[in-house]
Amino acid sequence: xxxxxxxxxxxxxxxxxxxxxxxxxxxISMALILTAAGxxxxxxxxxxxxxxxxxxxxxxxxxxDEIYTFLNDPSSCTSSFLxxxxxxxxxxNYSHPNTILKSxxxxxxxxxxxxxxxxxxxxxxxxxxxxxxxxxxTPGAGKAILKILVDKNGTPLGQKSIRREIKLQVDRNxxxxxxxxxxxxxxxxxxxxxxxxxxxxxxxxGGSLGYIGIGTNRPTEPIDVVSEGPGDQGxxxxxxxNGGFLNGNFEGRKSRxxxxxxxxxxxxxxxxxxxxxxxDGASFRTxxxxxxxxxxxxxxxxxxxxxxxxxxxPFFASPQVxxxxxxxxxxxxxxxxxxxxxxxxxxxxxxxxxxxxxxxxSGVCVSDERLKENIRSFDLGLKALxxxxxxxxxxxxxxxxxxxxxxEIGLIAQDVERTAPELIVDATVKLNPNDKSLTKIKQxxxxxxxxxxxxxxxxxxQEFLFDYQTKLEKIRSLKSKISELxxxxxxxxxxxxxxxxxxxxxxxxxx
Numbered sequence: 255x256x257x258x259x260x261x262x263x264x265x266x267x268x269x270x271x272x273x274x275x276x277x278x279x280x281x282i283s284m285a286l287i288l289t290a291a292g293x294x295x296x297x298x299x300x301x302x303x304x305x306x307x308x309x310x311x312x313x314x315x316x317x318x319d320e321i322y323t324f325l326n327d328p329s330s331c332t333s334s335f336l337x338x339x340x341x342x343x344x345x346x347n348y349s350h351p352n353t354i355l356k357s358x359x360x361x362x363x364x365x366x367x368x369x370x371x372x373x374x375x376x377x378x379x380x381x382x383x384x385x386x387x388x389x390x391x392t393p394g395a396g397k398a399i400l401k402i403l404v405d406k407n408g409t410p411l412g413q414k415s416i417r418r419e420i421k422l423q424v425d426r427n428x429x430x431x432x433x434x435x436x437x438x439x440x441x442x443x444x445x446x447x448x449x450x451x452x453x454x455x456x457x458x459x460g461g462s463l464g465y466i467g468i469g470t471n472r473p474t475e476p477i478d479v480v481s482e483g484p485g486d487q488g489x490x491x492x493x494x495x496n497g498g499f500l501n502g503n504f505e506g507r508k509s510r511x512x513x514x515x516x517x518x519x520x521x522x523x524x525x526x527x528x529x530x531x532x533x534d535g536a537s538f539r540t541x542x543x544x545x546x547x548x549x550x551x552x553x554x555x556x557x558x559x560x561x562x563x564x565x566x567x568p569f570f571a572s573p574q575v576x577x578x579x580x581x582x583x584x585x586x587x588x589x590x591x592x593x594x595x596x597x598x599x600x601x602x603x604x605x606x607x608x609x610x611x612x613x614x615x616s617g618v619c620v621s622d623e624r625l626k627e628n629i630r631s632f633d634l635g636l637k638a639l640x641x642x643x644x645x646x647x648x649x650x651x652x653x654x655x656x657x658x659x660x661x662e663i664g665l666i667a668q669d670v671e672r673t674a675p676e677l678i679v680d681a682t683v684k685l686n687p688n689d690k691s692l693t694k695i696k697q698x699x700x701x702x703x704x705x706x707x708x709x710x711x712x713x714x715x716q717e718f719l720f721d722y723q724t725k726l727e728k729i730r731s732l733k734s735k736i737s738e739l740x741x742x743x744x745x746x747x748x749x750x751x752x753x754x755x756x757x758x759x760x761x762x763x764x765x
Contacts, residue, residue, distance in 0.1 A: 314404055317377075318418050321402070325420065325438035332435040340398050340426045340433050341383030379403045382433065385426065398424045398436070506546070518552035525559065541566045543573055549581035562590075593656030611679075615701050634674050635709030641673025653683045653695055667696035677702055 325331040384399040400420040424436040467473030470480035481487040491502030506526025511517035519525070525546040531538045542565045549558040558581035564573035578586045586592030588599030607619030623629075642665055651657035671678045677699045682692040751760035 314416060314418065317404070318402070318420070322420060322438050325400070325422065325436070328435060328437040331422065331437050332433075335382055335424075335433045335436055337432045337434075338382055340385045340424060340431055341381070342385050342431075377402065377404055382422075385424070385431075393428045394425050394434075396424060396426075397439070398422045398426075398433075518554075519548040519557075520552070521548055521550050523548045539566070540573060610701055613699075613701050632705055633709065634676060634706045636713040638674040639706050639710040641669070643669055652685045653693075654687075665698055665700075667698050670698050671696065674706065677706075 325334070380403075381401040382398055383401065385396055386398075387393050387396040389395065398421075400422055402418045402420070404416050404418060421439045422436045423439050425434045426432060427434060465473035465475060466477050468477070468479045469482075470478055479489065493500065493502045508519060508523065508525040509516035510519060510523070525548065527546065528544040529540060530542045531540050533539075543562070545562040545564065547560050547562060549560040550556075552558075560581055561579040562575050563577040564575050566573040575590050576587070578590050578592065580586070580592060584592040584595055584597065586597045586599075589597055604617050607617040608615045609619070644663060645666055646661045646663055648658035648661060649655045667678060679697040679699055680694055681697055682694050684691075685693045747759060751757060754760070
């Protein structure tokens with residue numbers, strides 16, 4: 255056999271010879287071709303088996319979900335297992351493989367040796383066991399594991415049994431260990447206590463069937479967490495992301511009405527709260543709250559909210575409001591109706607410096623010359639002070655200024671401006687809440703009044719001192735003149751008495 259050209263494929267290459275190729279080369283090439291074909295067939299068989307296994311695994315999942323859904327109905331679960339034995343925790347065996355769901359209650363898929371609708375699965379047995387009591391005080395209530403043994407049928411690999419488990423909340427007779435009622439806990443879909451959404455999120459829909467307890471089998475709230483471990487105990491929210499405004503948070507929602515027809519809140523309705531309940535030796539008592547409340551009736555686009563901080567005083571049963579932050583931003587301490595940005599009812603103690611935007615108000619404040627610059631004199635004094643006329647008045651409620659409930663004492667800004675314009679600070683406010691524009695008003699820097707008083711006292715002292723010194727000099731001058739006149743008078747009397755010693759002013763002592 256002659257070939258004129260070299261022939262090659264992807265899998266092998268024939269050697270080129272001028273006179274053809276040998277028999278050995280041909281046999282080797284055919285062997286390589288058969289080996290490659292066999293490998294391809296094996297890969298195809300393996301891929302087909304993987305597909306079958308995946309399908310059977312999906313069948314098991316669907317079967318388990320169907321059982322979950324069925325057993326989530328307390329009446330179906332109870333009627334299916336009523337008066338059946340419930341093994342104690344730790345038995346771990348299939349003690350009653352023939353005690354399964356009643357055939358007249360469910361489809362063939364849940365009967366022993368019955369197959370599911372696909373024909374690919376067979377339930378070999380079900381076992382109701384591993385009972386774990388919730389509370390020793392009520393030994394008949396607890397959790398039990400329903401163990402399901404499923405065979406895979408119709409596969410090239412032969413039968414392979416797999417196990418699935420479903421947790422049940424059960425009541426059993428403590429003496430006979432017979433089941434009296436039950437309900438499934440868990441599952442996938444919308445009818446289970448624990449349900450799985452397509453996005454992977456889970457939710458609890460137990461309703462009146464019970465609360466969720468973590469670390470406790472006696473939950474008293476929808477979610478009740480109990481810990482007796484050493485050290486600080488709490489709930490940890492770990493957040494890892496690059497979003498500057500994303501964090502771990504607790505969110506409380508509140509509305510009137512229902513979840514299907516929510517209604518807006520009314521004034522003073524609770525929204526959410528943090529509560530502390532320490533043990534006082536006899537019982538757990540509420541000692542402090544942080545409340546979030548509606549600060550007025552809510553409406554679309556308007557949800558005014560306030561915070562209330564409450565603590566319980568000694569020997570007093572109920573916490574009292576100590577501080578409030580209103581929807582306006584006003585803070586009240588000792589009052590629930592603050593009329594200023596900070597409204598304190600009671601005494602205030604400060605160890606440092608109390609400042610305002612106008613400067614120092616009171617307290618012990620830094621005043622070292624080395625810490626100051628651009629130092630200038632402030633000369634307003636007595637003349638400015640004499641232009642101030644204190645008045646009594648009431649605020650009328652305009653300009654976001656609370657209406658006075660009693661007469662107040664103060665100055666009128668326009669009067670102060672005439673002699674001390676440096677004490678006037680302008681501000682812009684809405685005179686009326688519904689005004690669309692702002693109005694400029696005048697404010698008085700009352701803090702700086704003390705420095706005008708200081709200068710006034712100094713001026714008054716200087717005037718007093720000058721007047722005193724002037725008068726003192728006049729007094730001294732008058733005294734000198736009086737002394738001279740007295741000396742002259744004495745000399746004149748002496749001369750007259752020499753001439754006539756019997757004169758009255760000569761015999762009597764002059765005053």
